[in-house]
Each structure stands twice: as C-alpha cells, then as structure tokens.
Amino acid sequence: MSSSGSRIVVITGGSKGIGRQVAFKFAGESAKIIIVHYDPDETDSDWTLNALSEKGVEAESHKVDVSSFEAVDVLFKEILSRFGRIDVLVNNAGITRDTLLMRMKEEDWDTVIRVNLKSVFNCTRAVIRAMIKQRGGRIVSISSVVGQTGNAGQVNYSASKAGIMGFTKTTAREVAARGITVNAVAPGFVDTDMTAVLSEKVKDTFLRQIPLGRMGRPEEVADVVYWLCSDAASYVTGQVIHVNGGLYM
Numbered sequence: 481m482s483s484s485g486s487r488i489v490v491i492t493g494g495s496k497g498i499g500r501q502v503a504f505k506f507a508g509e510s511a512k513i514i515i516v517h518y519d520p521d522e523t524d525s526d527w528t529l530n531a532l533s534e535k536g537v538e539a540e541s542h543k544v545d546v547s548s549f550e551a552v553d554v555l556f557k558e559i560l561s562r563f564g565r566i567d568v569l570v571n572n573a574g575i576t577r578d579t580l581l582m583r584m585k586e587e588d589w590d591t592v593i594r595v596n597l598k599s600v601f602n603c604t605r606a607v608i609r610a611m612i613k614q615r616g617g618r619i620v621s622i623s624s625v626v627g628q629t630g631n632a633g634q635v636n637y638s639a640s641k642a643g644i645m646g647f648t649k650t651t652a653r654e655v656a657a658r659g660i661t662v663n664a665v666a667p668g669f670v671d672t673d674m675t676a677v678l679s680e681k682v683k684d685t686f687l688r689q690i691p692l693g694r695m696g697r698p699e700e701v702a703d704v705v706y707w708l709c710s711d712a713a714s715y716v717t718g719q720v721i722h723v724n725g726g727l728y729m
C-alpha cells in the first residue's frame with residue numbers, strides 16, 4: 481500500500497478486453513491506475529479512461545510498445561519518479577499471429593515472442609528494483625491454457641505463454657524474500673477482440689471441449705488477477721492459476 485493509501489497499479493494492455501476488466505476491479509479500491517496500450521487509435525483506451533473517471537478513479541493511459549526495452553524503461557522511470565512506487569504490475573498485453581509452423585514467417589515468430597514474452601521481462605525488470613526497495617509488490621502475468629497444452633496453429637503464441645510460466649516461477653523464487661509475489665493466470669477461451677476474429681468452426685471446436693460449455697467472460701479472469709493482488713493471496717507465489725471452464729485440468 482502506498483503512503484497515500486492508494487495502490488499504484490500498472491496494467492499493460494489495459495485499454496480493452498481482460499486488461500480493461502482488471503482495471504475495473506482495481507477501481508473498486510480507488511487505486512491509481514496506469515494503463516499501457518499501443519494502438520494509435522485511442523478509442524478503446526479513451527473509453528476505458530472515461531469509464532474509470534465515471535467511477536471516480538484517477539487513471540491515465542500511455543501509448544507505449546511493451547516489446548521495446550527502452551520505451552518501457554523510460555515509461556516506468558517516469559511513473560516511479562512521479563509516484564515514488566509501483567504496488568502492482570499486471571503483464572497482460574498480448575497478440576496472436578496464428579498459422580501452422582511450416583508456414584510461419586520469422587517475423588510472426590519474432591513479433592509474438594517480443595510482444596507477449598519479452599514485454600514481461602521488460603516491464604518486470606523495470607519495476608523490480610523499486611518493489612525490492614519497497615519490500616513488497618504484486619506481479620501477475622497473463623499466460624494461456626495453450627502454454628500448457630499446445631495448440632496447432634499457435635506455435636509462437638503457445639511458446640510465448642509457456643515462457644511466461646517459467647519466467648513467473650523463477651522470478652517468484654528470486655524476490656520472495658522481499659515480500660513480492662509473482663504469479664501467472666492462464667485463461668482458456670475468453671470472449672474478447674482476440675477471440676472475436678476466430679471462425680465459428682474454430683469457436684465450436686473449442687466450445688465442445690469446455691466442460692462448463694461456454695466461453696469465459698473477461699471479468700472472470702479479472703476476478704482471479706485481482707484476488708492474486710489482494711491480501712487474501714499473500715501466501716500464493718510462483719503459481720499458474722488456470723481459469724478455463726475445465727478446458728484443461
């Protein structure tokens with residue numbers, strides 16, 4: 481908790497989808513919310529900021545490419561110089577560039593690994609010294625069920641999400657003694673723009689494999705992220721929490 485009583489919370493990819501719902505969860509405790517997104521069309525981030533402002537929350541958004549080590553470093557230095565601390569980092573930004581391995585271009589591989597995995601290194605690296613000095617902090621990264629199971633057509637994406645699992649466990653071990661918890665949440669098939677582009681055939685195939693028989697809602701993932709950042713989860717670290725309607729058990 482910061483000295484002013486409000487937690488300083490950074491959410492990458494907080495402009496829409498799961499990240500937006502995570503921001504709404506933190507709005508309930510009057511946290512100071514900093515959203516990072518990258519699309520030059522700011523419609524989504526503006527919508528989220530307006531919704532947060534209507535809830536009476538202080539929030540801001542920054543258009544920064546989380547895959548850039550330098551840009552992330554500059555952003556976090558600026559945040560730390562203004563607020564003096566960061567209490568929560570949610571590494572949520574992610575993209576897909578799906579195709580079969582034999583057709584995948586090097587650029588599709590590199591882009592997904594940079595945006596989904598290197599970004600987690602960039603942001604966590606940028607915040608970790610401050611959290612160590614604070615002797616506390618919460619880091620939650622959004623992985624995916626396919627990081628565990630694999631999924632044909634997503635070799636880049638599933639490798640990036642499996643990478644987050646290893647990153648989470650190692651970082652958790654390195655900083656546990658400083659009171660920092662580091663966890664991952666692995667959603668299954670969630671109703672956002674990311675899955676809206678899938679064909680009905682692909683969606684039906686997924687749905688048939690989900691015991692709860694439906695897609696997840698972004699709020700259902702956000703609830704678990706928020707719990708991991710709460711006092712109720714003070715003894716949980718190095719974990720990958722699956723939120724997938726039973727798709728993977």
Ligand code: NAP
Nearest residue numbers: 493495497498517518519545546573574624669670672674
């Ligand atoms: P989404 O609605 O497409 O949102 C993705 C977010 O990431 C947006 O806010 C986007 O902002 C941001 N982003 C993308 N590239 C970025 C970059 N280079 N720099 C900064 N921000 C960037 O996706 P979602 O479904 O909510 O996914 C959120 C996370 O959950 C992702 O990591 C995804 O892999 C993971 N996940 C999703 C599902 C699912 O079924 N939806 C399942 C498992 C895991 P801009 O648009 O402004 O760039």
